Amino acid sequence: MNFGTTRISGWLVYGTALAALLLTLVPLPNLLAVIRPPLLVMTVLYWSTLAPRTGGIFIGFAFGLALDILQGAQLGQHALALSFVTYLAVRLHLLARAKPLFEQSLFALIALLLYEFVLWAIDGWSGHPHNSVLRWLPAFSGAAVWPVVAGLLGRTHSPR
Amino acid sequence: MAFSGRGSGHRSSRDSAPGPRFAVFALLSLICLYYDQRDGWLGSVRYALQGAAYPLQWLVNAPFAGWQGLRSSLSTRDDLRREIAQLREQQNEMAVVALRMEALQHENAQLRALNLAVPPLVTQRLAAEVINIELSPVKQRLMLNKGRRAGAFQGQAVVDARGLLGQLARVGPWSSELILITDPEHAVPVQIARNGLRSIAVGAGNSGELLLPYLPVNSDVKPGDLLVTSGLGGVFPAGYPVATVTGIKRDPVLLLTQVRARPLATLERDRVVMLLWFDATHAAAPVAPVASDTLPQVTLGAPTDAAEAEPSAEDTTTEVPPP
Numbered sequence A: 001m002n003f004g005t006t007r008i009s010g011w012l013v014y015g016t017a018l019a020a021l022l023l024t025l026v027p028l029p030n031l032l033a034v035i036r037p038p039l040l041v042m043t044v045l046y047w048s049t050l051a052p053r054t055g056g057i058f059i060g061f062a063f064g065l066a067l068d069i070l071q072g073a074q075l076g077q078h079a080l081a082l083s084f085v086t087y088l089a090v091r092l093h094l095l096a097r098a099k100p101l102f103e104q105s106l107f108a109l110i111a112l113l114l115y116e117f118v119l120w121a122i123d124g125w126s127g128h129p130h131n132s133v134l135r136w137l138p139a140f141s142g143a144a145v146w147p148v149v150a151g152l153l154g155r156t157h158s159p160r
Numbered sequence B: 001m002a003f004s005g006r007g008s009g010h011r012s013s014r015d016s017a018p019g020p021r022f023a024v025f026a027l028l029s030l031i032c033l034y035y036d037q038r039d040g041w042l043g044s045v046r047y048a049l050q051g052a053a054y055p056l057q058w059l060v061n062a063p064f065a066g067w068q069g070l071r072s073s074l075s076t077r078d079d080l081r082r083e084i085a086q087l088r089e090q091q092n093e094m095a096v097v098a099l100r101m102e103a104l105q106h107e108n109a110q111l112r113a114l115n116l117a118v119p120p121l122v123t124q125r126l127a128a129e130v131i132n133i134e135l136s137p138v139k140q141r142l143m144l145n146k147g148r149r150a151g152a153f154q155g156q157a158v159v160d161a162r163g164l165l166g167q168l169a170r171v172g173p174w175s176s177e178l179i180l181i182t183d184p185e186h187a188v189p190v191q192i193a194r195n196g197l198r199s200i201a202v203g204a205g206n207s208g209e210l211l212l213p214y215l216p217v218n219s220d221v222k223p224g225d226l227l228v229t230s231g232l233g234g235v236f237p238a239g240y241p242v243a244t245v246t247g248i249k250r251d252p253v254l255l256l257t258q259v260r261a262r263p264l265a266t267l268e269r270d271r272v273v274m275l276l277w278f279d280a281t282h283a284a285a286p287v288a289p290v291a292s293d294t295l296p297q298v299t300l301g302a303p304t305d306a307a308e309a310e311p312s313a314e315d316t317t318t319e320v321p322p323p
Helices: A010-025 A030-034 A039-050 A057-071 A077-091 A101-125 A133-144 A146-154 B002-009 B018-036 B042-074 B077-111
Strands: B122-131 B141-144 B157-159 B164-171 B176-180 B187-192 B198-203 B210-216 B226-229 B241-249 B256-263 B272-278
Touching: A010 A039, A010 A057, A010 B042, A030 A133, A039 A057, A039 A077, A039 A101, A039 A133, A039 A146, A057 A077, A057 B018, A057 B042, A077 A101, A077 B018, A101 A133, A101 A146, A133 A146, B018 B042, B042 B122, B042 B164, B141 B164, B141 B272, B187 B241, B210 B241
Parallel strands: none
Antiparallel strands: B122 B141, B122 B272, B141 B176, B157 B164, B157 B272, B164 B176, B187 B198, B187 B226, B198 B210, B210 B256, B226 B241, B241 B256
16 A cells, blocks of 8 residues: 555645635634634645645645634744645655544644644744633544545545 | 655746745745824725725625616615605605704804804715625624725714714725724713713624723713713714614622613624814814823822912913912
């Protein structure tokens, strides 16, 4: 088995990431909005562990920047956080791939917490501190729905 | 590397070095973060990107707009009749209120010894629709579908039919970001309409609430008091209704009263909001904040005669005479 040769079309990666970005922007009632799983981050993580060549750090940076603009955050905040976790995923993709789903969820939790941590740190440094416990919830909800998201994304390409 | 010999043959140079690539993008992000704080040349980059992002915002909003359109086109004749009757009734009520309004304005002008018609404060207004887009659940922001092309500017006051909503934080070509008065980073200078007591209302960040954290424990404030803008701060004109006081907690241990207030504007349900332009020469227009470098220079350390050095209320902009 050679996972490194899996060929994933770039269109698929960009298309699913764009869909995830749009889903991130769809307004939800208050409670649901707070626990909304970070689908964009999860999609980018999925592709960068599965196909680190197609979905690379550039995708993390580009979609992070799009999120900055669309959500009115500081330019570069989500870009930095997302390219950071993408970098980790590309670096450690062999570690996290082909593991039981439960273990993958655990990896996803760590990555999502790191992502939220970078956002939190930048918020604090730039003088917009926001220390509510609620901001860490999406990482946990994201890890909880990781098997579902990974399963759905797995159906979009032929099995390895 | 024996087992991956096939794969390494056509490895592109792109993924062979994730470290340097990450370093480049991290540096780029940090540069963006640094300059975005300082409103420099990045402002125009952001403006352009915001324009490029508008189609995406439109796309997310489209199902909601479509649903609204479908609903209004499917509404029956009876529904429309009822709505027209309701609106007529409302309009009659408003007209009766407005009858007294003009008389009151004249009376006010006479009391102020102006003896001339007061020009209207609002010179121009523009309705903007709220784009259905999630900004951040923890921030109290809205996206509006009017931008610089429609004349909107940063810091512009936004109201709805009931009261003050907030101000424009970022303005793109076709869209702009409204920061609500309930956002934890927003503060609006207010005064109590009953007695003119001035304070600052800070957003509580959740559930549409305002806090007045700077009122002394013995201040005259009661539940039900109406808070209006005081006109200080240089953004909002004086006299716009903001909120009503809902709860007061006086703790003898603390020096300050803890006052909560509920905004009058229906922040959660607004779909159409109003951008306002003001006549700068009007008495109630917002006073532009004085930049610190135009304040009178006072040399510290040198002993001054208090009576002589005290600047009079009329000419605070003149230099303090040297002792």
